[in-house]
Amino acid sequence: MxxxxxxxxxxxxxxxxxxxxxxxxxxxxxxxxxxxxxxxxxxxxxxxxxxxxxSQIAIVGSDPCPIESLDYELIENEEFLQQDWRSRGRAHILRYVVLKWTLCFLLGALAGAAGFLTNLAIENIAGVKFVVTSNMMLADRHLWAFGVFAASNFVLTMFAAVITAFFAPAAAGSGIPEVKAYLNGVDAPEIFSPRTLAVKVVGCIAAVSSSLHVGKAGPLVHTGACIASILGQGGSRKYRLTCKWLRYFKNDRDRRDLVTCGSAAGVAAAFRAPVGGVLFALEAVSSWWRSALLWRAFFTTAVVAVVLRALIDICHRGKCGLFGKGGLIMFDVTSDTIAYHLPDLPPVIILGIGGGILGSFYNFFLEKVLRAYNLINEKGYGYKLLLAATISICTSCCIFGLPWLASCSPCPTGISEACPSIGSYGIAAPSGLFIPVILTGATYGRLVGMLMGSRSTLDHSLFAVLGSASLLGGSMRMTVSVCVILLELTNNLLLLPLVMLVLLISKTVADALNANIYDILVKLKGFPYLETxxxxxxxxxxxxxxxxxxxxxxxxxxxxxxxxxxxxxxxxxxxxxxxxxxxxxxxxxxxxxxxxxxxxxxxxxxxxxxxSLFGIDVSKQFSADDFAKRGSGKHDDIEDxxxxxxxxxxxxxxxxxxxxxxxxxxxxxxxxxxxxxxxxxxxxxxxxxxxxxxxxxxxxxxxxxxxxxxxxxxxxxxxxxxxxxxxxxxxxxxxxxxxxxx
Amino acid sequence: MxxxxxxxxxxxxxxxxxxxxxxxxxxxxxxxxxxxxxxxxxxxxxxxxxxxxxSQIAIVGSDPCPIESLDYELIENEEFLQQDWRSRGRAHILRYVVLKWTLCFLLGALAGAAGFLTNLAIENIAGVKFVVTSNMMLADRHLWAFGVFAASNFVLTMFAAVITAFFAPAAAGSGIPEVKAYLNGVDAPEIFSPRTLAVKVVGCIAAVSSSLHVGKAGPLVHTGACIASILGQGGSRKYRLTCKWLRYFKNDRDRRDLVTCGSAAGVAAAFRAPVGGVLFALEAVSSWWRSALLWRAFFTTAVVAVVLRALIDICHRGKCGLFGKGGLIMFDVTSDTIAYHLPDLPPVIILGIGGGILGSFYNFFLEKVLRAYNLINEKGYGYKLLLAATISICTSCCIFGLPWLASCSPCPTGISEACPSIGSYGIAAPSGLFIPVILTGATYGRLVGMLMGSRSTLDHSLFAVLGSASLLGGSMRMTVSVCVILLELTNNLLLLPLVMLVLLISKTVADALNANIYDILVKLKGFPYLETxxxxxxxxxxxxxxxxxxxxxxxxxxxxxxxxxxxxxxxxxxxxxxxxxxxxxxxxxxxxxxxxxxxxxxxxxxxxxxxSLFGIDVSKQFSADDFAKRGSGKHDDIEDxxxxxxxxxxxxxxxxxxxxxxxxxxxxxxxxxxxxxxxxxxxxxxxxxxxxxxxxxxxxxxxxxxxxxxxxxxxxxxxxxxxxxxxxxxxxxxxxxxxxxx
The missing domain is CATH 3.10.580.10 (CBS-domain)
Structure with a gap:
């Protein structure tokens, strides 16, 4: 030495x-x-x-944990060259190709099913809650209604917080920062484990159902990435669910490709936006991209779309409880004929500038709130749960109380701004950022539209879409993917020029003020993210x-x-x-x-x-499996x-x-x-x-x-x-x- | 030494x-x-x-010319480090950033204008020709009509062929293979010169107007790339149009970024598909891609969209002759409500498989025809022009003659297959591949739809769109970009699942048979394309x-x-x-x-x-400009x-x-x-x-x-x-x- x-x-x-x-x-x-x-x-x-x-430690979810770099280098040693299946002819290559596409198919199907189940569960739980509360309100039992509403929210939030804090701390939060860091080459233990997957799905259902102002897009991206990682490593060794055939994928390169497809599938499942999902993975989370990956991610999201459509078709026959009465986010502008002229541009430009400023302010405020939450979370389980409980009660009060302050006009849609979406994030429960931003943005846009009044001929629903776009552009700083996701949500291509304009303006304004939300989160969590x-x-x-x-x-x-x-x-x-x-x-x-x-x-x-150089022939004592990369976050320890x-x-x-x-x-x-x-x-x-x-x-x-x-x-x-x-x-x-x- | x-x-x-x-x-x-x-x-x-x-020689357009590699490496020598503006503080960086976005803006505006002018000229020339011929037909002077039709086609084709052959051979053909090779790091002289640009625009107008079955998408991509390259090198030194400020862009990296944006702008201008343009550049032509480029290309295509819309608005006031009566390609499915069910899938799948087979056959046949044309072209100018003339006359005969063979039913739309689109390409005139494939595909789809008859409830226009998608998937092998371009063309998002399905099937089938059309062309032209x-x-x-x-x-x-x-x-x-x-x-x-x-x-x-090591201080004799990379294809010669x-x-x-x-x-x-x-x-x-x-x-x-x-x-x-x-x-x-x- x-x-x-x-x-x-x-x-x-x-x-x-x-x-x-x-x-x-x-x-x-x-x-x-x-x-x-x-x-x-x-x-x-x-x-x-x-x-x-x-530091070699990063905050995953709400807990600090050790991190490790991934290695995309081809390792060329005698042992590996002998064992490498790529030099072993057609049968291996054929098996590899078939497996790869099968995995993508399974990934799409499972991510689609997960997205559907999440949606189904949320709509049923939230629906029952809503029906019970509404009935009590109609019977003028307002205090009882509030009690039931707040109690059910409290129970759901606490359930999400408890399973997250005690079983899988890595499942806390949106999950997109972890996926983004992983695709940049930073691995943290447990972020893609089966336990994290289970808690993520259940916790997300509970958290979203509990009326917290959180979304399911982020958790679904994390879910997709978890499924991809578990599929790629051939199940979990811990739970004795492994598959010998999958040893081709036991390296960081193939796993990276799968996780990229998984995150695309997650977005596709959250918004029913297959093209938007691919572009989201390309623009927002991945650090390496190849043309071949575009094609594979597209295949995966196409499977997601088909699975979702099939499952929703089954539901429409009426076997899914309250499902389908709410549905995914729907901007109701499909039927409108969009016409806009030069005089409509100034309000749209103002909307874009405002969205950019609000978006960067949102990012700024979110960072401050999360820093405060981190200080509380560090004090232990008790404080974590206390924080979750406090937020749940506050949110219940806001949602239930605020409509009383306003008269019964279309105006109250504006209030979810007054009860900031920001306050409800950062607790130890799986929760997304994307949908809150869309909803807050829609509210903002509608508000601007109403303020414009008769000065603009544009529809208020159009303003809502543009408001969402401006806030997404200002907060997430994505362009093409937000464009396509919004188009797929609204189902109206005539919006495209206006959406592009708003996105360009709000992103430019916000970029001049601070970084995008995921970069802030990745930095806050301490991941050593490697910039291009x-x-x-x-x-x-x-x-x-x-x-x-x-x-x-x-x-x-x-x-x-x-x-x-x-x-x-x-x-x-x-x-x-x-x-x-x-x-x-x-x-x-x-x-x-x-x-x-x-x-x-x-x-x-x-x-x-x-x-001496001429020792025993050691190569026969090893198989390729011995040197295969272990699953995410797992490795041997010298002390053992x-x-x-x-x-x-x-x-x-x-x-x-x-x-x-x-x-x-x-x-x-x-x-x-x-x-x-x-x-x-x-x-x-x-x-x-x-x-x-x-x-x-x-x-x-x-x-x-x-x-x-x-x-x-x-x-x-x-x-x-x-x-x-x-x-x-x-x-x-x-x-x-x-x-x-x- | x-x-x-x-x-x-x-x-x-x-x-x-x-x-x-x-x-x-x-x-x-x-x-x-x-x-x-x-x-x-x-x-x-x-x-x-x-x-x-x-070989160090490749066929650019229809002529062989020497090629050179591009260099994206950071060159670190004492001289460069001293001169490098990046280490010179804010003013330079600010100027660089402002210039970069200004160039993108100019690029978008110019590409949009070029696309509009091309369209305007084609529609006016072709329109006048059509009106004159139709009037003669109505007056039962069929032979005269044919004479005028064939003669005008002949003159237009010969005009395109002559200017291409004598002034700018690099302007021949689609241009996408050259752009793709450039973005992969292979530079050929004159491919982006002002002369090529001028001949490309004029030649494309003449060739498309002459009823040849050729498109303008490829030429517009090349036009966009030319504009980008000329802008980036600060004009042309030859024509004394240079700009000192643009020295920041005198390197291969910045030029690559600009050319990528230029090709996106070209597609955006050809189809009025801004998002599709960005994705086309990403999927089909570029070899290196970064997140920042997505944003910049998106900005460029947004400018294209705005410029096109503004120019078309002006035209709609009726100052543009016959413009707007034909318009861009329009699939008339906007107003239909698309509904499809499980029984509709088998015909769609068959369509996809057929499209894949036809697409790969198209590629195969195109390669053979181009090889034959190359043999003819190699013999000199006379043969080049003779080839163009022959094809023009054949095409005139086909277009004029074939409708006589069929009865007056909707069926004759099927004939452009009988007069193969393939036969009209490869002559020394600027001509694109994209639109012929779309048209042929639409015809194929409609034919399948008619064959299905009452067995399918799907609309024939829907079959046409799916036919285009299947042939594009089978020939160009693009997925996400074709999807988005077709959506932007048809303006109907409900088609998305079917388009995705067809694309997946046809690409898979065709990939099993041969390579994609651009790879075939790049290989045929002898560019040393570096695969991933x-x-x-x-x-x-x-x-x-x-x-x-x-x-x-x-x-x-x-x-x-x-x-x-x-x-x-x-x-x-x-x-x-x-x-x-x-x-x-x-x-x-x-x-x-x-x-x-x-x-x-x-x-x-x-x-x-x-x-001796301690010579004169040489560094003061040079400025950064001396070592700046010269424009595409230009370099000093030792013999001079x-x-x-x-x-x-x-x-x-x-x-x-x-x-x-x-x-x-x-x-x-x-x-x-x-x-x-x-x-x-x-x-x-x-x-x-x-x-x-x-x-x-x-x-x-x-x-x-x-x-x-x-x-x-x-x-x-x-x-x-x-x-x-x-x-x-x-x-x-x-x-x-x-x-x-x-």
């Missing part, structure tokens, strides 16, 4: 440690390393303020400026004790493997080995008695592997299990350029090699965290004081435009 | 040339190199059959297996004579720069220098008298640079102009994995470095051509005989499914 120092930001090299032949370090006790690195980091701290300020574009200051830094040491490496044939020690004392997930003389003519970077693969080697005890003192003195030949062609960049490359490679190819580890061949063959490893602005600015606080700070962290309105639109 | 041998496919290294210190080769006459390389390649030919079978997915055999090859030598390198300070000789004798566009002792402690890869930059250095004569014998003995310090951080891969990486990097990051050159540091610091350069199946299989003909051949080159139907859908 060897240690090489990283290059300093000034470009000077710590020659002492870099020139130290790495093989000679091997015999040093490991404690010495850490002492050395401590001295080293002390030296470094003269120039840098902190070693790593980015580089920050301007990243062009001024080289990769060696951000690499933090000490770098831990293994020899091609490494002592078991060293491996165990390194795995126990560090949290790194990848280690360079370096061959030293006499095993090679000079110090050569053999490749990169993953922690997960090392753990498998230790578990299987493929040990050699001595440091028990080895004897004798084992510790033995050796492992790492060569057959090392990825021999990791992607590398030269240490003088700018951080911005390295980010392009890291982001576009979807890497987990990126090796940094020295410019000169006379030094150690690798000088550092870049991971996702090294590209995070917090980390980079933590290492180089001087950048914060420079002009780049003003560009990125300033409060002026144009900054966001720069970063978003460049 | 030095030469290093590439590694052989067996993994052995030609030690003699690899270990030869590169500095010592410098004094060898260059002739010796080629002798050596000839010997070397003779040795190599024992294992490999050919050195490079991919790797072929299965690419996993079996390492990058060193496909690198063809000899590799030409430069020293950090290189003799002018050597540079000139290399530039004159090779066509390479990038050369590694290697520092040798005593300028560095060992042989070090300093970076990569581009041919274009070398030419600028030679032109400016920034020469040093001797080989006159240097004296004295100059030839001097030196150039290449260091400040060398890209110091080119992307590199290790020689043992599989070709499939290198392709991922090459394709995702959008590279032009990818350096291959050796595994061991004891050898020359670079062993080869990969370019686009090295990833082309023809090149790889030319080098390794044994792969053709292996099972991979069957997978890729076999005739069985599943192969295409594997490659397309994996």
């Amino acid at each position: 060897a240690m090489a120092a990283e290059k300093e930001s000034t470009g000077e090299v710590d020659l002492e440690s870099a020139l130290l032949p790495s093989s000679s370090v091997e015999s040093l006790p490991l404690l010495a390393h850490s002492t050395r690195s401590r001295q080293h980091s002390h030296l470094r701290s003269l120039r840098r303020s902190a070693s790593n300020t980015t 574009h580089a920050e301007p200051y990243m062009r001024q830094l080289t990769v060696s400026d951000v690499v933090t040491g000490p770098l831990l490496m293994f020899n091609g044939i490494e002592k078991v004790g060293n491996i165990v020690h390194v795995l126990k004392t560090t949290g790194h997930h990848g280690f360079p493997v370096v061959d030293e003389p006499p095993f090679s003519d000079s110090s050569v970077l053999y490749g990169l080995i993953l922690r997960a693969h090392l753990l498998i080697l230790l578990k299987k005890r493929v040990f050699l008695p001595s440091r 592997i028990k080895l004897t003192a004798e084992d510790m003195e033995m050796f492992i030949d790492l060569h057959p299990f090392t990825n021999t062609s990791p992607y590398t960049v030269v240490e003088t490359m700018s951080l911005a350029k390295a980010l392009i490679l890291f982001r576009e190819v979807g890497l987990r580890h990126l090796l940094v090699v020295p410019k000169s061949s006379s030094r150690a063959p690798v000088v550092g490893i870049l991971t996702r965290h090294d590209f995070m602005p917090e980390h980079v600015l933590g290492l180089h606080p001087s950048l914060l004081k420079s002009r780049w700070k003003r560009l990125r962290f300033g409060k002026t309105s144009l900054n966001k435009v720069f970063c978003d639109l460049c | 030095a030469m290093a041998a590439e590694k052989e496919s067996t993994g052995e290294v030609d030690l003699e040339s690899a270990l030869l210190p590169s500095s010592s080769v410098e004094s060898l006459p260059l002739l010796a190199h080629s002798t050596r390389s000839r010997q070397h390649s003779h040795l190599r030919s024992l294992r490999r059959s050919a050195s490079n079978t991919t 997915h790797a072929e299965p055999y690419m996993r079996q090859l390492t990058v060193s297996d496909v690198v063809t030598g000899p590799l030409l390198m430069f020293n950090g300070i290189e003799k002018v004579g050597n540079i000139v000789h290399v530039l004159k004798t090779t066509g390479h566009h990038g050369f590694p720069v290697v520092d040798e002792p005593p300028f560095s402690d060992s042989s070090v890869l300093y970076g990569l220098i581009l041919r274009a930059h070398l030419l600028i250095l030679l032109k400016k004569r920034v020469f040093l008298p001797s080989r 640079i006159k240097l004296t014998a004295e100059d030839m003995e001097m030196f150039i310090d290449l260091h400040p102009f060398t890209n110091t951080s080119p992307y590199t891969v290790v020689e043992t990486m599989s070709l499939a994995k290198a392709l991922i990097l090459f394709r995702e990051v959008g590279l032009r050159h990818l350096l291959v470095v050796p595994k061991s540091s004891s050898r020359a610091p670079v062993v080869g350069i990969l370019t686009r051509h090295d990833f082309m199946p023809e090149h790889v299989l030319g080098l390794h003909p044994s792969l053709l005989k292996s099972r991979w051949k069957r997978l890729r080159f076999g005739k069985t139907s599943l192969n295409k499914v594997f490659c397309d859908l994996c």
Whole structure:
């Protein structure tokens, strides 16, 4: 095992440690390393303020949990190449293709069914509640009516909160930030587990039925992603529901594709908008997209549409209780003939500007409220439930009480603004953002329409649609997908030009004020989201400026004790493997080995008695399944592997299990350029090699965290004081435009 | 200058040339190199059959012309970093952002206007022709009518053919293959020049007016791309229409974004389908896509929609001659209430299957016809014009004659199938494919509907829409974009489920038979199109297996004579720069220098008298504009640079102009994995470095051509005989499914 120092930001090299032949370090006790690195980091701290300020913990739902990066790199080692089914001819490829489309079909069918069941349950529960309350009101028993209304809401909310808090905290909230982070390459345990799926569906039904101002679109996206992930990993190992055939999909790339299709299916199920679902997945949640994926996502959402239509057809025969009397969101503008002229444009433009301002204000306020809720939630289960209970009672009071304040005119539709949608989110229950925004926006639009009065010839229902569009544009900042979803909801294409205009205006206005709602949530939850574009200051830094040491490496044939020690004392997930003389003519970077693969080697005890190249043939002891990527959030732990003192003195030949062609960049490359490679190819580890061949063959490893602005600015606080700070962290309105639109 | 041998496919290294210190080769006459390389390649030919079978020539329009790769890499050299406006603060960034959106606005406005003018001119010319002919027919002067009809068609066709053949051969054909190839990173001269733009618009008007069965969608996409490219390069230097401010856009990345928006604007203008335009650009033409681009393309197409609406509104006041009496394609199903039930599905499924088969047959037949036309076109201008004339007369005869054969029933709409749309394409005139496919598909659908008779309750107009969808799905293989374009054309969202079903079926059926029409055209034209997915055999090859030598390198300070000789004798566009002792402690890869930059250095004569590091400060002699990428297809030529014998003995310090951080891969990486990097990051050159540091610091350069199946299989003909051949080159139907859908 060897240690090489990283290059300093000034470009000077710590020659002492870099020139130290790495093989000679091997015999040093490991404690010495850490002492050395401590001295080293002390030296470094003269120039840098902190070693790593980015956390490996993110808030999933309402609880903090450890996170991990995903790896989309092709791992090329001897073992994998031998086992790889892609090189095994037609039968495997055929099976893979058939399975892939079957999975998409199943995914569409299940997501459609889940969407339908959610809707059915919500409408029946909310419907019964409504009927009972209304009957009591008609009998003039207002206090009783309020009591029943508030009590049922309270019970439903508490039920949702309790199952979420105690059984699956990862199911709390909208779920879209988690899905978005996953598709960006950040994995958190339990976000796609069967338990989360179950709680998500049941909790969403309870939360929406309880008259909270929350939606089901987000939860359905999360549900779709859960179904996709569970299908892809071939069921759950925990519940002994696995399928051998699905081993083709046990890697992050195929899983990413499935989860993308799953999120498209979720939106399609929530709005009955198959095209809108595909575009939503493309525009709002996915970080990587290919043409082939468009086609597959389209297939999935088409299945969703067919399943939904079939199930609704069955329901229309009257076997589904109160279903179908409310239905999905319906803007009643289908029958109207839309005609608009130049004089109609000013109100529409005003509506768009207002929607943009309101949308960004909504985002701003939501962030503040969620921060406050997080403080409360951190105090424990009791406080979580108390928060949920308080919100439920407040909401009941608002909904029941506010109509009394207004006269019986069409005006009261305006009140759901006065009872802000914002206040009802952030509690530990599955709840979506999309539909509240649509409803609030529709109310806002209708209000504007009424204020316009006779000055505009446009229909009020049209104003409602445009209001929704403006608030969606201002809050979620989606364009094409919102356009298509609204068209699919309203079933009227003549609206298109006006919807586009409103969206363009509101998005532009809101982008000048703050970030979109999902980016705010992803950031608030602490996911290390990798942006496509580089920050301007990243062009001024080289990769060696951000690499933090000490770098831990293994020899091609490494002592078991060293491996165990390194795995126990560090949290790194990848280690360079370096061959030293006499095993090679000079110090050569053999490749990169993953922690997960090392753990498998230790578990299987493929040990050699001595440091020799010609050991036993280890490849026959493994099948491809051994190295298949485990399900989301699951991995082995070094603490679970028990080895004897004798084992510790033995050796492992790492060569057959090392990825021999990791992607590398030269240490003088700018951080911005390295980010392009890291982001576009979807890497987990990126090796940094020295410019000169006379030094150690690798000088550092870049991971996702090294590209995070917090980390980079933590290492180089001087950048914060420079002009780049003003560009990125300033409060002026144009900054966001720069970063978003460049 | 030095030469290093590439590694052989067996993994052995030609030690003699690899270990030869590169500095010592410098004094060898260059002739010796080629002798050596000839010997070397003779040795190599024992294992490999050919050195490079991919052509650097492609057929643009109907003429062959040289092509070049585009480069999306960030070039990091001292000169560029100093000049780069991104590091120059807010004013530049603000100007960039404002300009970018202004360009999109102008692009939308101009593309909208071009679409409108094209439509206006076509309808007036065709309308006058129709009125005159009809009047003669009504007066029973049938022969005269035919004479006028055929003569006007002949004149129009010949006019289109003459201007295309003599003034802008690049304007021939649909133009979408050229745009698709450009967006994949292949540039051909003149494809986006002002002359091509002018001929494209005028020629398209003449060709469509001449009753040829051709469309305007493809030409409008090309027109949009032309406008985008010309706007982005700040006008044309040739016509002295340039703008200094636009230097921010003088690089391939920004130009790619603009051209993508331009192609979206073209489709939006052709069909008045703004959302469909964006999706068409995403699905059918672009190779790289980002979320930010979606938003920008959407803005552009929104402008197109507004401009079109405004212009049409003006026309409706009756100042545009015959315009508006025909209008854009209109499926008259808006007013119908669409109702369909389970029994309606079988005919729809049959329609889809039939459409898939017909679509793939259309593609197959089109390819054959175009191959035949190419043979004719190659013989010279006379043959080109003769071909156009023949087709014009045949088409006139068909259109005029065939209705006489049928009785006066609705049936004759079926005849445009008998007069195949295919026969009228491929002549040297701007002509699109999209609308012929829509029309033929509509005819096919109506025919199926009539054959169904009373067995189906669906409307015949609905069958026409579904027929169009099935043929589009079968021929172009687009899904989401065709869906949305058809919805925007028919203005009826209730069709969506049926359209989706038909598209899914026809695309699946057709994919099993052959490739999509644009891929066939791109291949036929010889563009080296870089696919997203790797072929299965690419996993079996390492990058060193496909690198063809000899590799030409430069020293950090290189003799002018050597540079000139290399530039004159090779066509390479990038050369590694290697520092040798005593300028560095060992042989070090300093970076990569581009041919274009070398030419600028030679032109400016920034020469040093001797080989010393501390020469004159060269950086002040250059501005960022000098290194800006020239317009599409334009570049300096080494033959234009006159240097004296004295100059030839001097030196150039290449260091400040060398890209110091080119992307590199290790020689043992599989070709499939290198392709991922090459394709995702959008590279032009990818350096291959050796595994061991004891050898020359670079062993080869990969370019686009090295990833082309023809090149790889030319080098390794044994792969053709292996099972991979069957997978890729076999005739069985599943192969295409594997490659397309994996």
